[in-house]
Amino acid sequence: MKTSIVLYCRPGFEKECGAEIQEKAAWNEIYGYLEIVKKQGLVFFHLHNEEDGETLMEKLPLKRLIFTRQWFVTLTEKIELPDYNRVEAIVEALGSDWQYADLRMETPDTNDGKALTKFCRKLAVPLRQALRKQKILTEQGDDDGAVLHALFLSGKEVILGFSLGTNTSQHVMGIPRLKFPSQAPSRSTLKLDEAFLYFVPKKDWESRLTSGLNAVDLGAAPGGWTYQLVRRGMMVSAVDNGPMAESLMETGQVKHYQIDGFKFKPAKQNVYWLVCDMVEKPHRVAYLMTDWLIHGFCKEAMFNLKLPMKGRYQQVQKDLQMIKDRFAEHDVRYEMYAKHLYYDREEITVHARLLSPAPLAR
Ligand SMILES: C[S@@+](CC[C@H](N)C(=O)[O-])C[C@H]1O[C@@H](n2cnc3c(N)ncnc32)[C@H](O)[C@@H]1O
Numbered sequence: 543m544k545t546s547i548v549l550y551c552r553p554g555f556e557k558e559c560g561a562e563i564q565e566k567a568a569w570n571e572i573y574g575y576l577e578i579v580k581k582q583g584l585v586f587f588h589l590h591n592e593e594d595g596e597t598l599m600e601k602l603p604l605k606r607l608i609f610t611r612q613w614f615v616t617l618t619e620k621i622e623l624p625d626y627n628r629v630e631a632i633v634e635a636l637g638s639d640w641q642y643a644d645l646r647m648e649t650p651d652t653n654d655g656k657a658l659t660k661f662c663r664k665l666a667v668p669l670r671q672a673l674r675k676q677k678i679l680t681e682q683g684d685d686d687g688a689v690l691h692a693l694f695l696s697g698k699e700v701i702l703g704f705s706l707g708t709n710t711s712q713h714v715m716g717i718p719r720l721k722f723p724s725q726a727p728s729r730s731t732l733k734l735d736e737a738f739l740y741f742v743p744k745k746d747w748e749s750r751l752t753s754g755l756n757a758v759d760l761g762a763a764p765g766g767w768t769y770q771l772v773r774r775g776m777m778v779s780a781v782d783n784g785p786m787a788e789s790l791m792e793t794g795q796v797k798h799y800q801i802d803g804f805k806f807k808p809a810k811q812n813v814y815w816l817v818c819d820m821v822e823k824p825h826r827v828a829y830l831m832t833d834w835l836i837h838g839f840c841k842e843a844m845f846n847l848k849l850p851m852k853g854r855y856q857q858v859q860k861d862l863q864m865i866k867d868r869f870a871e872h873d874v875r876y877e878m879y880a881k882h883l884y885y886d887r888e889e890i891t892v893h894a895r896l897l898s899p900a901p902l903a904r
Contacts, residue, residue, distance in 0.1 A: 611716025643687025838900030
């Protein structure tokens with residue numbers, strides 16, 4: 543049987559997702575060819591070597607893939623489901639050799655896919671029961687076990703596969719469902735909310751996302767990102783020529799600076815978070831963020847890099863490489879991850895922090 547890795551991305555970014563998996567798999571000496579399902583947010587990486595699927599999942603952290611939300615290795619090719627006894631057909635296709643800790647019912651992230659959600663929810667109940675009965679699905683609570691994926695392309699077609707519990711997204715299709723807070727002044731607020739959730743482990747929230755920390759928000763207006771910082775009890779310097787929402791100013795936690803974000807420098811070295819959503823050339827933003835970190839103007843930076851119309855993957859690679867090169871020049875240890883988050887559109891989110899002292903701190 544042909545084995546493939548199925549990757550989920552934002553519809554419209556299949557080319558970037560494909561280019562990235564092909565490149566990063568090759569770094570691990572794993573090769574295959576791409577099948578891109580345009581505008582469906584799906585990429586199939588058909589492996590030349592059947593066993594490579596699991597090997598790649600073991601070697602390449604999902605966190606290192608910028609454009610992939612979720613992935614799995616196929617266990618079956620596309621299965622045509624009968625009108626009745628769908629559960630039986632799926633159970634039979636799985637066989638009894640392997641066990642899984644969880645089941646994810648998934649669809650493409652398209653309108654047609656969304657229309658299948660109800661169907662999936664209904665089918666999930668008897669399917670789980672049948673899988674438990676056959677001991678294919680273990681009892682809940684085993685976070686490290688393999689995850690079983692059922693990708694429904696329609697009510698009649700499914701592809702089955704698995705991901706490793708230690709290298710998978712916790713969310714169905716890699717999409718966290720966040721609630722828009724009604725008091726937030728812009729929908730952009732969800733981008734920073736998701737970024738904190740994705741990049742900062744929950745166990746660290748009490749020290750890294752806690753009240754009393756100082757933050758700077760570059761390109762802050764009208765205040766969606768500032769809202770996320772204020773809500774966590776931080777004191778925020780909001781930098782933007784545009785107006786900030788009154789409701790945020792009234793909290794007393796926000797100071798508004800109507801100046802250019804590239805010129806703003808903090809008066810004291812007591813800023814923990816630098817966040818930046820300026821609509822600006824990505825290499826300028828990347829350079830500025832690196833400056834702040836190596837000068838010790840902040841401890842952690844969370845920022846968006848806006849994507850160009852063409853050559854998006856190449857541009858991202860170039861900007862991230864520039865940051866890495868500058869860190870390397872200064873011989874610092876650092877942590878940096880980038881992701882095309884669900885609430886991002888034509889942009890990616892980057893998180894960076896130094897793990898050794900800032901070399902140019904005053
Ligand atoms: C996408 S909006 C920010 C939305 C904001 N994060 C929110 O959640 O409400 C981009 C902002 O960047 C600001 N901006 C662009 N270039 C800037 C610069 N050089 N200095 C400061 N702000 C800038 C714009 O005025 C605009 O308000």
